[in-house]
Amino acid sequence: xxxxxxxxxxQRLRDFSAARQWERFHSPKNLAMALAGETGELIxxxxxxxxxxxxxxxxxxxQRVRDEAADVFIYLVRLADALGIDLIExxxxxxxxxxxxxxxxxxxxxxxx
Amino acid sequence: xxxxxxxxxxQRLRDFSAARQWERFHSPKNLAMALAGETGELIxxxxxxxxxxxxxxxxxxxQRVRDEAADVFIYLVRLADALGIDLIExxxxxxxxxxxxxxxxxxxxxxxx
Amino acid sequence: xxxxxxxxxxQRLRDFSAARQWERFHSPKNLAMALAGETGELIxxxxxxxxxxxxxxxxxxxQRVRDEAADVFIYLVRLADALGIDLIExxxxxxxxxxxxxxxxxxxxxxxx
Amino acid sequence: xxxxxxxxxxQRLRDFSAARQWERFHSPKNLAMALAGETGELIxxxxxxxxxxxxxxxxxxxQRVRDEAADVFIYLVRLADALGIDLIExxxxxxxxxxxxxxxxxxxxxxxx
Numbered sequence: 359x360x361x362x363x364x365x366x367x368x369q370r371l372r373d374f375s376a377a378r379q380w381e382r383f384h385s386p387k388n389l390a391m392a393l394a395g396e397t398g399e400l401i402x403x404x405x406x407x408x409x410x411x412x413x414x415x416x417x418x419x420x421q422r423v424r425d426e427a428a429d430v431f432i433y434l435v436r437l438a439d440a441l442g443i444d445l446i447e448x449x450x451x452x453x454x455x456x457x458x459x460x461x462x463x464x465x466x467x468x469x470x471x
Numbered sequence: 472x473x474x475x476x477x478x479x480x481x482q483r484l485r486d487f488s489a490a491r492q493w494e495r496f497h498s499p500k501n502l503a504m505a506l507a508g509e510t511g512e513l514i515x516x517x518x519x520x521x522x523x524x525x526x527x528x529x530x531x532x533x534q535r536v537r538d539e540a541a542d543v544f545i546y547l548v549r550l551a552d553a554l555g556i557d558l559i560e561x562x563x564x565x566x567x568x569x570x571x572x573x574x575x576x577x578x579x580x581x582x583x584x
Numbered sequence: 585x586x587x588x589x590x591x592x593x594x595q596r597l598r599d600f601s602a603a604r605q606w607e608r609f610h611s612p613k614n615l616a617m618a619l620a621g622e623t624g625e626l627i628x629x630x631x632x633x634x635x636x637x638x639x640x641x642x643x644x645x646x647q648r649v650r651d652e653a654a655d656v657f658i659y660l661v662r663l664a665d666a667l668g669i670d671l672i673e674x675x676x677x678x679x680x681x682x683x684x685x686x687x688x689x690x691x692x693x694x695x696x697x
Numbered sequence: 698x699x700x701x702x703x704x705x706x707x708q709r710l711r712d713f714s715a716a717r718q719w720e721r722f723h724s725p726k727n728l729a730m731a732l733a734g735e736t737g738e739l740i741x742x743x744x745x746x747x748x749x750x751x752x753x754x755x756x757x758x759x760q761r762v763r764d765e766a767a768d769v770f771i772y773l774v775r776l777a778d779a780l781g782i783d784l785i786e787x788x789x790x791x792x793x794x795x796x797x798x799x800x801x802x803x804x805x806x807x808x809x810x
Contacts, residue, residue: 363559364477370566383579383632385522386536387730390514391631393543394733397510398624401503405617406609406805408748409498413553420554423499427551428561430506434547435562438540440526441533446476448541449548453483466496466745496745504613504744507620511737518730519692519722522634579632589785590703596792609805611748612762616740619769623736627729635724639779646780649725653777654787656732660773661788664766666752667759672702674767675774679709692722 364435364446371436389437396433400426477548477559484549502550509546513539590661590672597662615663622659626652703774703785710775728776735772739765 375381403423404412415423438445460467488494516536517525528536551558573580601607629649630638641649664671686693714720742762743751754762777784799806 362476367559367562370563374566374569378573378575378577378579380579385525386528387517387520387522387525388631390517390525391627391726391730391733394510394514394730395624395628395631397507398621398627401507401617401624402621404500404503405614405621407500409500412498412500412503415499415554423554424556424561425565427547427554427556427558428565430547431551431558431562432565434540434543438544441528441536441540443537443540445540445544446480448537449480449544450483452538452541452545453487456487460491462491464491466491466493500617501744504617504620504740507617508737508741508744511734511740514730514737515734518727518734589701593785593788596789600792600795604799604801604803604805606805611751612754613743613746613748613751616743616751620736620740623733627733630726630729633726635726638724638726638729641725641780649780650782650787651791653773653780653782653784654791656773657777657784657788658791660766660769667754667762667766669763669766671766671770672706674763675706675770676709678764678767678771679713682713686717688717690717692717692719 368435368439371432372439375436384436384440386437386440389433389440393430393433393437396426396429400430481548481552484545485552488549497549497553499550499553502546502553506543506546506550509539509542513543594661594665597658598665601662610662610666612663612666615659615666619656619659619663622652622655626656707774707778710771711778714775723775723779725776725779728772728779732769732772732776735765735768739769 375384400423403419403426404415407415435445437443438448488497513536516532516539517528520528548558550556551561601610626649629645629652630641633641661671663669664674714723739762742758742765743754746754774784776782777787
């Protein structure tokens with residue numbers, strides 16, 4: 359039995375969309391736009407906080423950030439599914455490259471966590 | 472044994488950051504900005520394609536989209552971890568609400584896949 | 585008399601912020617986040633429309649797009665002002681480079697209108 | 698003679714696109730995506746800086762921010778032109794509303810500079 363939580367969520371999102379016949383709206387182009395829209399909502403929750411405040415947000419704000427992170431995640435999973443992308447594999451491949459590019463002692467650059 | 476792939480990736484990202492002492496850069500504020508930056512790169516790959524072209528991109532473009540989706544995913548997982556957010560649980564909670572808000576026959580609205 | 589509309593708007597935004605003592609919130613970092621947040625709201629208005637529908641949106645949607653475009657513009661002008669950037673000059677400099685990079689007959693690439 | 702710099706830039710962008718027959722790529726949907734892509738590039742320049750560092754960036758970084766701000770501005774002006782939106786008028790209308798919503802002494806909220 360595959361109890362992988364990400365695969366189960368991916369299937370739930372497919373079923374939800376199919377039950378409403380929304381596949382016609384779910385071109386990767388549109389899904390990328392929706393992802394950007396939700397990323398904007400997440401950013402808006404943190405824009406006036408200092409970095410330190412953002413490390414320990416008040417409970418109400420944290421719940422809103424949780425909701426927006428969920429929305430970003432939902433559209434990312436849906437977009438990956440639409441294009442046959444395995445997000446976990448792709449992330450590990452990218453981290454393999456990051457380990458080469460950013461040895462111990464280097465500062466973060468664009469694209470590196 | 473918990474072979475959940477998302478939890479394993481989360482741990483890899485923690486270890487990578489700790490090994491480079493990058494936690495000071497990884498405030499949720501900064502991680503949200505990095506997420507937005509990578510979302511922008513993903514969008515840029517699809518902006519001049521039609522919706523139909525976006526459903527079947529050429530192999531080179533698909534690989535770039537895969538890389539950008541990986542970057543978005545990496546920062547989202549890192550941001551969620553920094554704030555103690557379980558992305559899978561949060562996504563399911565949001566989908567429970569979406570099932571109430573969008574019964575069969577409705578059109579997608581803001582926030583709905 | 586300088587009746588340049590962009591300079592007049594820039595001054596109005598400075599006065600608005602000063603009257604409320606908001607300069608402490610208006611670091612370029614925060615202003616860039618606010619810009620991204622509003623860009624997300626603008627994108628959300630168009631994400632489920634086809635390209636053709638987006639060329640002729642219904643009146644209510646067009647008004648919302650107008651409001652979001654205004655918000656994006658306001659933060660962009662404020663960010664430029666905070667960093668001493670003249671947006672018009674910078675745009676013309678970029679277009680000078682674009683004319684070199686994209687001769688007649690070429691397709692749009694990243695960064696080219 | 699109308700020496701308004703924004704109107705002159707708007708015309709230059711129209712001419713550039715027409716000379717390359719790029720109007721077919723310039724649906725508002727695509728222009729909004731391009732705007733989001735460039736916003737992402739701008740954000741990426743500031744994501745690892747502190748707020749204070751962002752107020753006084755090094756010369757090389759400031760030049761890159763200037764270039765990205767120019768790209769954001771170019772796509773915003775092009776998008777507004779495609780939809781018949783006067784950005785300056787729309788911004789003033791929004792600021793009129795902001796003056797009602799945010800009297801002296803209030804903190805910035807979503808949508809307020």
